[in-house]
Amino acid sequence: MTETHQTHGPAALDVTGVVDPSSAPSATDQASLSELRDIPQATVTRLATYLRVLGVLADRDTTTVSSEELAAASGVGSAKLRKDLSFLGPNGVRGVGYEVARLHARIAGALGLDRVHNVVLVGVGNLGQALARYPGFARRGFSLVGLFDSDPERIGVSVGDLVVRHVDELEQACLELEATLGVISTPDEAVQEVADRLVRAGLRCILSFSPTLLDVPDNVETRQVDLAVEMQVLSFNGARNIENGPSSSASSSSNSPSSTSPRNGSVIAP
Amino acid sequence: MTETHQTHGPAALDVTGVVDPSSAPSATDQASLSELRDIPQATVTRLATYLRVLGVLADRDTTTVSSEELAAASGVGSAKLRKDLSFLGPNGVRGVGYEVARLHARIAGALGLDRVHNVVLVGVGNLGQALARYPGFARRGFSLVGLFDSDPERIGVSVGDLVVRHVDELEQACLELEATLGVISTPDEAVQEVADRLVRAGLRCILSFSPTLLDVPDNVETRQVDLAVEMQVLSFNGARNIENGPSSSASSSSNSPSSTSPRNGSVIAP
DNA sequence: GTCTGTGAAGGGCTTCACAGCT
């Protein structure tokens, strides 16, 4: 009852989280204006994953990693990983692999994570409080700098290091705090108004946890996390798996763990 | 400071959430074994969105909707919507549109949501508690039936309607509760062990909020929600928007609000 | 005339397989 996994095959390197913010070495790769274009959307999403895995490897003082290993630890195929990285230009050494610290810095630079992003969070209910206390938040390049709500009972309450302020101060505070990213975890009815305020305050990036469709100007980037959609897609795919018979073809969603060489055991120990 | 949006164009129908679980009419469309195949992954994800919007429309006693309207309210193009629906067979009436209740039932059936799914949640920390109290959870076909944790201080505590049980009871309880979907919101270190237990208990669908890569058998479907990845992708796309100049080309992520007829005002009022 | 359903064209992403560097 207490033993952990033992029947597990492909997931090499056993990356289990936990990064500390001390890794970037010398290479100060600034996102050089032209790299931003031409990186496929799907690749951008995976780069963020590689970045996290590289952080874990750096913490373990792993200095070098091959595409095969990094791919396995990230849940993708090695060819896909190399293709993804190729959009950033040459990153590794042929016959050897990638230098962990260098590649980490390279990706962070490309994603614009060499500078810290200030985040404001609006809606300090159950979910908002949980988000405000989420440690991985700060650990991956984001600094929570403001909490806002409209409920008088919540104003002035401390959550983590911050004190909840009234949402009427939002526009003003965003400017003072130099916020660049807004997170909305209010009830559905308030979402659009909050989004409008964030836009008015000059924010260009909004993450919403409401299923409501946000209506914002073209130059504002939004992203939604809808829990119910995730679960519905999940259960459908689960049903399909059983239907199709539990043979090959791997899964499907965000990560496609179709390892290139199926079930060949450890990839870390050659 | 108190007025809401006024410069907003395309998002017609202004769907703002809130569904109640009283809609399905006569058509008991069972997922008929062959429909499961051949539905593109991207389509499945959007079907879940359409389903939610249709729920909202049903609540408003809207009986009929055109592809143009439903598409606008869902943040997609009308052609894409029609193509998506076509995978379920004929659903509408030419020259008229779709009957809301009928289409809702049709999609729900196709996604396997005509039966309720029992969900167990493991890890009742900040995030876990927020999830446990999330109302939209139950409102969209999922019933939370069990809460588990390993921290002695949390065992026996009530969250919502449920009492937190020890994670050692997990396998046994999953069988008794007839759970079909597991949600993991534990610290990263515990995620793999919890996943192993869920698999052992026969669950085929796992939703994880940890960035850790899950290693599970092929017939188990997993899905991850990684907050940091969402924010990193968001901020990158935001930077790219500014770089490219705030012209056309709309956004990019989950929803692509590229309305077919750009900025033509209300679609709901003909 | 209106609006759905769909073949066909087009674009983007993935996979393959190998050239090229160490």
Add this chain to the structure above:
DNA sequence: AGCTGTGAAGCCCTTCACAGAC
């Protein structure tokens, strides 16, 4: 010999445009 970087092939998805039903 080993491993990266990359053209090319293939696949999936999106978009177009129109035939067909009402």
